Amino acid sequence: MGFKKLLTKKMEFSASHRYWNPGWSEEKNISVFGKSAGPYGHGHNYSLELTVEGEVDAETGMIINLYELKSVMKDVLRGFDHKHLNDDNPHFKDLVPTTENIARVLWDLLEEKLEDNPRCSLYRVRLYETHDLYVDYWRK
Amino acid sequence: MSLTKTYRFSAGHRLYIKELSEEENFRIFDTCSNPNGHGHDYYVHVKVAGDIDPESGMILNLQELDETVNIVIDELDHRRLDIEVPYFEVNQPTGENIAKYMWERIKPDLGDKLIHLKLSETSNSYFEYYEEDNYPYER
Numbered sequence: 205m206g207f208k209k210l211l212t213k214k215m216e217f218s219a220s221h222r223y224w225n226p227g228w229s230e231e232k233n234i235s236v237f238g239k240s241a242g243p244y245g246h247g248h249n250y251s252l253e254l255t256v257e258g259e260v261d262a263e264t265g266m267i268i269n270l271y272e273l274k275s276v277m278k279d280v281l282r283g284f285d286h287k288h289l290n291d292d293n294p295h296f297k298d299l300v301p302t303t304e305n306i307a308r309v310l311w312d313l314l315e316e317k318l319e320d321n322p323r324c325s326l327y328r329v330r331l332y333e334t335h336d337l338y339v340d341y342w343r344k
Numbered sequence: 345m346s347l348t349k350t351y352r353f354s355a356g357h358r359l360y361i362k363e364l365s366e367e368e369n370f371r372i373f374d375t376c377s378n379p380n381g382h383g384h385d386y387y388v389h390v391k392v393a394g395d396i397d398p399e400s401g402m403i404l405n406l407q408e409l410d411e412t413v414n415i416v417i418d419e420l421d422h423r424r425l426d427i428e429v430p431y432f433e434v435n436q437p438t439g440e441n442i443a444k445y446m447w448e449r450i451k452p453d454l455g456d457k458l459i460h461l462k463l464s465e466t467s468n469s470y471f472e473y474y475e476e477d478n479y480p481y482e483r
Contacts, residue, residue, distance in 0.1 A: 225399055227399070237400075238407055300402075301401070308396065339347045340347075
């Protein structure tokens with residue numbers, strides 16, 4: 205039986221967002237999203253925990269070089285950190301920036317960056333919006 | 345994909361079998377059988393899963409989740425479980441039974457979306473409750 209090898213790196217970012225579906229009336233937006241529909245947005249300190257799986261390289265002893273992983277994550281988060289997601293990040297032009305959707309977008313962006321690495325693949329994106337709320341996103 | 349939200353409540357309890365002597369209770373339950381009870385800060389991690397609703401961007405509206413879970417939190421918070429909550433007058437208020445009770449109270453509202461419930465009693469002990477057949481994730 206083989207062993208599963210996972211590595212998780214955490215990185216924080218701060219962003220503001222507004223939950224708003226332009227196809228809905230103001231009343232419906234407020235009834236579904238509550239305070240999160242406020243016109244000027246509000247912010248969170250998000251914490252991204254990226255887990256990759258792969259084989260341990262015999263020479264380096266690593267699944268992936270952490271410096272490489274760190275720079276990939278930093279690169280991706282540049283579009284998120286200290287931004288207003290609805291206004292500053294094109295992925296959320298027509299997509300409500302819920303924790304669920306942010307996690308999915310992050311998966312897509314991270315997967316694209318790590319595609320060329322033959323030894324490791326994405327296993328899970330865990331995104332904390334606050335200390336008591338997180339979303340897990342994964343795809344086979 | 346899944347979403348996990350953490351709730352907290354504080355409650356007192358005593359583990360005790362009425363039919364047994366104090367000595368026997370102490371032998372089984374140790375300090376948890378202290379006659380005047382003791383308490384914990386419990387943390388409950390409720391995990392729901394499903395597809396993202398394309399209009400709201402959510403698996404489940406958090407306001408609805410809060411309403412459902414807070415009904416049972418309010419029943420337990422700042423209570424002496426084995427005296428003030430009928431279920432625990434007949435079932436030991438152990439972490440296992442509290443997790444099961446909470447699951448059964450919130451399951452009717454959350455349906456198949458509810459896939460996992462974890463109850464932390466202290467920073468050293470937690471209990472998990474879920475249906476094996478309805479837990480397709482290894483996470």
